[in-house]
Amino acid sequence: MKEQRFDMWAAGDAYERYMGRWSRPVADGFVAWLSCEDGLWWLDVGCGTGALTATVAARCRPRMLVGLDRSAGFVVSARAAAPASACFVVADALSLPVGDGACDVAVSGLALNFLPAPGSAVAEAARVVRPGGLVAAYVWDYAEGMAFLRHFWDAAVTVDPSAVALDETHRFPVCRPDVLRALWMEAGLVDVAVAPIEVPTVFADFADLWEPFLAGQGPAPGYVAALAPAVRDRLRDTLSEAVPTRPDGAIALTARAWAVQGRRPVRAGEDGRFDVFLSKFSSQADRTDAEGHPA
Secondary structure (H helix, E strand, O other): OOOOHOOOOOOOOHHHHHHHHHHHHHHHHHHHHHOOOOEEEEEEEEEOHHHHHHHHHHOOOOEEEEEEEHHHHHHHHHHHHHOOOOOOEOOOOOOOOOEEEEEEEEEEEEOHHHOOOOOHHHHHHHEEEEEEEEEEEEEOOOOOOOOOHHHHHHHHHHHHHHHHHHHHHHHHHOOOOOHHHHHHOEEEEEEEEEEEEEEEEEEOOHHHHHHHOOOOOOHHHHHHOOOHHHHHHHHHHHHHOOOOOOOOOOEEEEEEEEEEEEEOOOOOOOOOOOOOOOOOOOOOOOEEOOOOEEE
């Protein structure tokens, strides 16, 4: 998938109010579903603001935990949210600075659909886990499970029919259970499983729902930022009329993610034990400066 201008993520604070606050509960459900033992070496690919990294640190007592993201700004935010024992590096999911078979678990949260080549990213994650190691990820169910985004894009298309081209439902086919399963199997992973994870998304009032769309981070907010003020106001009013509002003003919706996991097969002559942590990764991990840039 070719990255569009509206897909750019850089500012952790803007992301936090728009999507980050829902990232933590879905990360918790994902890690519970994986049910991994303590003491493993984890790699969080596309760590963003660190919701999944922090959850792994809190729940799994990892032997080593490394988060990486291509956004230096996100790496700064992730480092602030994670314990000091976690390491971070600015790097690309399609070219991981990690040796073959170097870790026990490679995970990715809410990032796969923003990569230009999701299949290559899964294959790269499969490369860096040991024989028997786990590769797992989750993505939002944009097609049917993200109620507040569904309301947003329906309102946007009502006001501006051309907005349909930006709707994640159409742009991110990878966010479907059958496609995720196929990607994992094509990467040569076995014991592949897919499951839904649903979390509540409760907004205090309409402003709590609408204002994050004004920050310009991500597809929907980027679209809003590009609108003329009068069109933006019409979109706001159309959305306000569409969302279900409780007597106290709150808007209670739900969000669903699809999670997938699979293991690197153990071939003849492989014992599946953790291998030596290899390659240039050991010289890069956590060697970023205070602004998140490589040191």
